[in-house]
Amino acid sequence: MSGFVRTNEKCPVCRQSFKEELQGRLVVLICPEHRTMPRRYYVDTSGFGLKKRKRYSGKDGVPFASREAASQFLDSMRAAKGNRATWDPKEWDEADIKEFRFAAEWAKWVESKESDWSPGYLRQVEWVRSRILAPRWESFDMRDIRNAHLIDLKTDVAKRYAPSVVKLVIGVTCSFLSGLRMRGDIKETLTRPTVKVPSRDLFILDADQQAAIIAQANERYRKILTLAARCGVRPCEVCAVRIMDVVGGYIHFQRSMDDYGNLSDTKTGTVNRKPIPADMARDIAVAMRFRRPDAPLFVNRWGKSFRPGVLSRAWKKAAIAAGLKGSTLNVGTRHSFATRTWREEEAGARKRTADAVGHAGPRTTFGNYIPREG
Numbered sequence: 001m002s003g004f005v006r007t008n009e010k011c012p013v014c015r016q017s018f019k020e021e022l023q024g025r026l027v028v029l030i031c032p033e034h035r036t037m038p039r040r041y042y043v044d045t046s047g048f049g050l051k052k053r054k055r056y057s058g059k060d061g062v063p064f065a066s067r068e069a070a071s072q073f074l075d076s077m078r079a080a081k082g083n084r085a086t087w088d089p090k091e092w093d094e095a096d097i098k099e100f101r102f103a104a105e106w107a108k109w110v111e112s113k114e115s116d117w118s119p120g121y122l123r124q125v126e127w128v129r130s131r132i133l134a135p136r137w138e139s140f141d142m143r144d145i146r147n148a149h150l151i152d153l154k155t156d157v158a159k160r161y162a163p164s165v166v167k168l169v170i171g172v173t174c175s176f177l178s179g180l181r182m183r184g185d186i187k188e189t190l191t192r193p194t195v196k197v198p199s200r201d202l203f204i205l206d207a208d209q210q211a212a213i214i215a216q217a218n219e220r221y222r223k224i225l226t227l228a229a230r231c232g233v234r235p236c237e238v239c240a241v242r243i244m245d246v247v248g249g250y251i252h253f254q255r256s257m258d259d260y261g262n263l264s265d266t267k268t269g270t271v272n273r274k275p276i277p278a279d280m281a282r283d284i285a286v287a288m289r290f291r292r293p294d295a296p297l298f299v300n301r302w303g304k305s306f307r308p309g310v311l312s313r314a315w316k317k318a319a320i321a322a323g324l325k326g327s328t329l330n331v332g333t334r335h336s337f338a339t340r341t342w343r344e345e346e347a348g349a350r351k352r353t354a355d356a357v358g359h360a361g362p363r364t365t366f367g368n369y370i371p372r373e374g
């Protein structure tokens with residue numbers, strides 16, 4: 001005889017498959033140990049020549065909520081097939097229930113979540129859909145999703161993309177699937193595949209190394225690169241500084257410039273106020289002399305603002321010349337600034353802690369008094 005009644009679900013307690021058991025006259029699917037039963041069944045239609053192997057609902061479209069309901073449907077199929085003259089497999093194909101298809105489910109999920117997302121995240125989600133998920137799951141019935149699909153997805157994406165992208169794809173996909181699960185459209189408990197993103201090897205520079213790179217750069221870049229190194233602000237914000245941003249001994253970084261010269265707010269929309277670096281006071285004073293308030297503080301050969309991309313290339317080239325190949329502008333200035341700031345703060349905090357307990361120096365305090373972290 002063709003066909004079986006099966007379920008996609010597993011025992012929610014032990015994660016084992018359900019087993020058939022005779023209860024009175026009925027065969028049920030049940031976990032022999034935990035007495036749990038599936039909530040949804042399907043008819044495996046292999047042998048009937050139907051388009052889809054899994055059929056989830058009866059002719060009325062009502063999902064099979066008991067093994068008995070699925071089994072009755074299977075019996076009626078077998079009976080119909082018994083009469084070769086009138087058997088038409090097309091009559092038994094499930095009406096195309098678009099509701100559970102990837103596209104429909106995705107649209108529902110995005111609609112329910114969109115308002116919580118930033119425009120940037122929305123773009124990432126759309127990228128994951130159009131480039132990764134839609135091509136592979138376009139007509140997929142999401143009720144058939146299994147851990148194996150997630151693992152395959154991860155493996156495939158990892159072949160073509162960096163770990164950070166794999167992490168994004170898995171993150172977005174799992175969030176989508178948990179949305180489906182919350183709505184009750186899928187029952188299976190899915191396990192998120194782990195993605196390890198190696199922490200980037202940051203090429204942190206000390207002050208001497210920064211000075212060595214800046215010395216190798218073309219003369220016209222040296223002042224603005226020095227400013228970037230001393231202040232640790234984003235290169236795009238250094239490029240956008242104007243004369244009028246220098247007030248009362250402080251520079252107010254409050255704009256950002258892209259590679260096409262367009263100005264916008266800083267990334268976080270805040271003003272970053274930094275004292276004029278002591279060793280730049282003279283250069284800045286000279287740059288401000290006889291110039292309009294809205295003029296860029298430091299200018300290129302044509303009297304215009306520097307662009308971040310130009311500075312990045314200048315930095316990389318100078319780094320090679322200085323024997324520090326691999327240093328990039330952002331890490332060489334901004335990350336290095338943050339790292340050194342933290343190390344100084346940490347050293348200061350250790351010294352203050354030692355003072356507080358009356359030690360001559362932090363060595364005793366941190367060697368014998370304070371348990372090591374991690």
Ligand SMILES: [Zn+2]
Binds near residue numbers: 014032034035036
């Ligand atoms: Zn069980």
